[in-house]
Amino acid sequence: MKPGIAEVLEIHEKGKRDSLIPILQEIQEKEGYLSEEAVVEVGKHLDIPSSRIYGVATFYNQFRFQPTGRYHIQVCRGTACHVLGSATVLEHLEKLLHIKAGQTTRDGLFSIEIVACIGACGLAPVINVGGEFHAQVDAARVAEIIDEYRKREETI
Amino acid sequence: MDCTIEVNNKKIAAEKGELLIDALSRNGIRVPTLCHMKNFMPSGSCRMCVVENQSNGRLITSCSYPVEEGMKIQTNSPRVVESRKVIVELLLSNHPDDCLYCVRNGKCTLQDLAGEHNVVERRISGKKNDHHKDLSSLSIVRDPDKCILCGRCVRVCEEVMDVSAIDYINRGSRSVIGTAFNKGLNVSSCVNCGQCILVCPTGALSEKPHINEVQMALNDKDKMVIVQYAPAVTVSIAEEFGLEPGADLNGMLNAALRKMGFDRVYDTSFSADLTIMEESAELIHRIQNNGVLPMITSCCPAWIKYAEEFAHDMLPNLSTCKSPQQMLGAVVKSHISEKEQKDPHQIYSVSIMPCVAKKFEAQRENMTHRGITDVDAVLSTRELIRLIRLYGIEIEKLEPETADSPLGVRSSAGKLFGNTGGVMEAAIRTAYYALTGKDLVSFRIPEIRGFRGRKETRIRIGDLELGVAVVSGLKNAHLLLEEIRNGRNDIHFIEVMACPGGCVAGGGQRIGCGESDILARMRTLYAIDDQETIKMSHKNPEVAELYREFLGEPLGHKSHELLHTSYMKRDVML
Numbered sequence A: 001m002k003p004g005i006a007e008v009l010e011i012h013e014k015g016k017r018d019s020l021i022p023i024l025q026e027i028q029e030k031e032g033y034l035s036e037e038a039v040v041e042v043g044k045h046l047d048i049p050s051s052r053i054y055g056v057a058t059f060y061n062q063f064r065f066q067p068t069g070r071y072h073i074q075v076c077r078g079t080a081c082h083v084l085g086s087a088t089v090l091e092h093l094e095k096l097l098h099i100k101a102g103q104t105t106r107d108g109l110f111s112i113e114i115v116a117c118i119g120a121c122g123l124a125p126v127i128n129v130g131g132e133f134h135a136q137v138d139a140a141r142v143a144e145i146i147d148e149y150r151k152r153e154e155t156i
Numbered sequence B: 001m002d003c004t005i006e007v008n009n010k011k012i013a014a015e016k017g018e019l020l021i022d023a024l025s026r027n028g029i030r031v032p033t034l035c036h037m038k039n040f041m042p043s044g045s046c047r048m049c050v051v052e053n054q055s056n057g058r059l060i061t062s063c064s065y066p067v068e069e070g071m072k073i074q075t076n077s078p079r080v081v082e083s084r085k086v087i088v089e090l091l092l093s094n095h096p097d098d099c100l101y102c103v104r105n106g107k108c109t110l111q112d113l114a115g116e117h118n119v120v121e122r123r124i125s126g127k128k129n130d131h132h133k134d135l136s137s138l139s140i141v142r143d144p145d146k147c148i149l150c151g152r153c154v155r156v157c158e159e160v161m162d163v164s165a166i167d168y169i170n171r172g173s174r175s176v177i178g179t180a181f182n183k184g185l186n187v188s189s190c191v192n193c194g195q196c197i198l199v200c201p202t203g204a205l206s207e208k209p210h211i212n213e214v215q216m217a218l219n220d221k222d223k224m225v226i227v228q229y230a231p232a233v234t235v236s237i238a239e240e241f242g243l244e245p246g247a248d249l250n251g252m253l254n255a256a257l258r259k260m261g262f263d264r265v266y267d268t269s270f271s272a273d274l275t276i277m278e279e280s281a282e283l284i285h286r287i288q289n290n291g292v293l294p295m296i297t298s299c300c301p302a303w304i305k306y307a308e309e310f311a312h313d314m315l316p317n318l319s320t321c322k323s324p325q326q327m328l329g330a331v332v333k334s335h336i337s338e339k340e341q342k343d344p345h346q347i348y349s350v351s352i353m354p355c356v357a358k359k360f361e362a363q364r365e366n367m368t369h370r371g372i373t374d375v376d377a378v379l380s381t382r383e384l385i386r387l388i389r390l391y392g393i394e395i396e397k398l399e400p401e402t403a404d405s406p407l408g409v410r411s412s413a414g415k416l417f418g419n420t421g422g423v424m425e426a427a428i429r430t431a432y433y434a435l436t437g438k439d440l441v442s443f444r445i446p447e448i449r450g451f452r453g454r455k456e457t458r459i460r461i462g463d464l465e466l467g468v469a470v471v472s473g474l475k476n477a478h479l480l481l482e483e484i485r486n487g488r489n490d491i492h493f494i495e496v497m498a499c500p501g502g503c504v505a506g507g508g509q510r511i512g513c514g515e516s517d518i519l520a521r522m523r524t525l526y527a528i529d530d531q532e533t534i535k536m537s538h539k540n541p542e543v544a545e546l547y548r549e550f551l552g553e554p555l556g557h558k559s560h561e562l563l564h565t566s567y568m569k570r571d572v573m574l
C-alpha cells in the first residue's frame, strides 16, 4: 500500500463507516487524487464495496480519480465569475483539451478542476493554472493561455 | 385486519402499518410500479406508484407509505393519472426509443407503462442518453442508455448476492449505474448470476447472446452439433407457450431441438448423475482420509466466482468436480467423439441453461482438455424460447420424444439439481449407498426441500452422522461461511446455489416470473422424483455403462483428467 494511503488509514478506526468522506479527503490531500488502490484499501478498511465508495465519491465534485496534470487548472465557478461567463470559459477549456473537469489530458500536461470562489472576484472570471492566476479570461484568452503553457513545455 | 381505510370512496379492511400497496393489491387494485420490489425495503425513488391522500391532498408513494387508520385514498384521480403519465414521459424523454431492436421488446415494463398510460405522442423531449454499452462481461450486457435508474439491480446485487458490483455513480442528470471506476463488468466483482437481469424493468441488462453462433453451427454441414439442456429448463418454458406454469415439456423439447437440426440431444441431468458419482466419492474420501471439510458443492459457477473473490480461504473446501454442464461437454468431446469416430474439433457443443453464469463457466481456461473446449456455446432459457420462435416451432403441438443415448437417461435425483437442495439430496442418496451397500428407504429428505434460503439437517449413515447445510442466495452463503470461520464444525457438506431458490429461479430464466411460477417448477421436479423408478444416480444404467466402458472408477485417472478442475484466487476490485 502506498505510504500516503496507509498513513491516513492508520489514524481512522477500522469499520467506522462515518469516516468515509474525511478519509477520502485526506487521501486526496496527500496523493492529489483517489487511485484505484486508494478506493480498494479504504473499502477494506471500512468494509464498504469499492463500487459504493466510487459512487459516493463521484456524487461530490471535490474528488478526482486521475493524478493532476503538470499544469493543474482551477476554474472558478463562484458567483462573480459565473455572472461574467465562467461557464463558457470552462466549456472552452474542456473542448480545447478534450477532457472534462476532474480529468487529466493523456500527455499528463493539463488537468481541470472546478472550484468555488477563490477570493479574486475583482478579476472575474478567473482561472488558476499551476499556481498562476489569469484574470478576466474569455474563450479567446483561454486558447492563448493554453498555447503559452504548451510552448513553455516545448522549450524546456 | 385491525383498521379500515377508504379507497376510491369504498371502505376496505387493512392492517395498520402495512404498505399501502399491499392493502390495495389485496383488494384488486394494481398500482403501477418501477422501483418497488417485494420483500425488499421500499426505496420510493421512481414515484410511479403515487396515489392521492385525500386527507391532505398530497400524492404519496403507495409502495413505501404505511397504512394509517381512516386514510382516504384515490388511486385514479385525474392528478394521479396525469402525474404517473408525466413520470413515464420523462423517462422516455432521454430514452433511445428503439424498442423494435431491443431484446426486451414486448417484455419491458417501461413499454407496458407507456401503453397503459396512453402515451401516444412525445410531449417532453430531452437529450437522448449516450453512453457506451458494456460488452466486456462474458455473461451480461449492460446498455446504460436504457437504464431508468430504478436501482433494482443495485439492491439485488447487494442484498441478495452480497456482491455489490454496481452502484449509482455521479450525480443529478449525469447519474448512471456502474462499477467502481466505471470499468467493464468483466473486471468488477460481478459473479455473473444474472439476477439483476431478472429484476431490470427495461433492456438495460441482458445476457450475452450466443444465438448467432449456434445458428451458424447448425447451418454448417461439416459440424456435428450436440445439445444438452439443464434439469430446470424443461419445467420453465410452459407458461411462454400458454401451458400450465411448471409443466414439464421434456419430451416436446427433445422433439423441438431435433427439428431445429441438432444432431444429438442430451440431458444434462445425466451428467448431474455423473457429478453425484464423483462428488459423493469425493465426500467419502475426504471424510475417511481427514480431508478438508466441510466440502462445498461446485456446480454453480456464480458461487465459484464468488468464492474465488470473496472467500478464497475456502477454496480447498470446494469440491473439485466440474459442473454437470462441463462434465457432459467433456464426455462428448472424448468418449462420444471416439465412439462416433468424429474429430472433436468437428463437434460443436451447445448447452441450454437457466443460467447466464454458465456462459462464463464454459469459457474458463481450465474447462478444456488438450486444448479442446468442453462446451462451445451456452443459451439461456430466454434464448431457447427465441430460437423456438425463430424456427417457427409450435412446441406445444409436438409429440414427445426421448433424448439420445448414451447421455440421455437420467435418474430423478439428477433432475432434482434444478431445485435448491436437490444436489444435496441426490448426493446423500448415493453416499448412503456407497457407505452402507443399501439404499435409503425413504428417499425424500424433506428438511432440505423448499424455497427457504437456508436449510440444515443431520443424516445418519451407518455410524456416521452427516451434518449438511443448503443455502441459496449468496448472502446466505456468506452468513454460513462466517459461522464456519468462527468455529462451527458440525457440518460436513454444504450445497450453495447463487440464485435464491436454485436454478429454477436462475438468471437465465423467463422475465417476469413470480414466486408462484417458481414454486410450480419446484413442485414438478419433486413430482418427477416421486413418479419415476430410477431415483438414485448410482442406479442410472447409462452412467454405470460409461464407467464400465470408458471412465473406470469415480475419482479414477480418466475422471481426474476430464471431470475435475481447480480454482484460483481472483483479484478484482471488491
Ligand code: SF4
Binding pocket: B140, B153, B156, B157, B161, B163, B164, B165, B166, B189, B190, B191, B192, B193, B194, B195, B196, B197
Ligand atoms: S450478474 Fe449478479 S453479481 Fe453481476 S451485477 Fe448482476 S446481480 Fe451483481
Ligand code: SF4
Binding pocket: B146, B147, B148, B149, B150, B151, B152, B153, B154, B177, B196, B199, B200, B201, B202, B204, B205
Ligand atoms: S439497469 Fe435496469 S434495474 Fe438497474 S437501475 Fe437501470 S433500469 Fe433499473
Ligand code: SF4
Binding pocket: B192, B193, B299, B300, B301, B302, B303, B354, B355, B356, B357, B358, B497, B498, B499, B502, B503, B505, B506, B507, B508
Ligand atoms: S444457481 Fe443455477 S442458475 Fe443461478 S448462477 Fe448458479 S448455476 Fe446458474
Ligand code: FES
Binding pocket: A076, A077, A078, A079, A080, A081, A082, A116, A117, A118, A119, A120, A121, A122, A124, A125, A126
Ligand atoms: S467568484 Fe470567482 S474569484 Fe470569487
Ligand code: FES
Binding pocket: B032, B033, B034, B035, B036, B043, B044, B045, B046, B047, B048, B049, B050, B061, B062, B063, B064
Ligand atoms: S414503485 Fe413506488 S416509488 Fe417506485
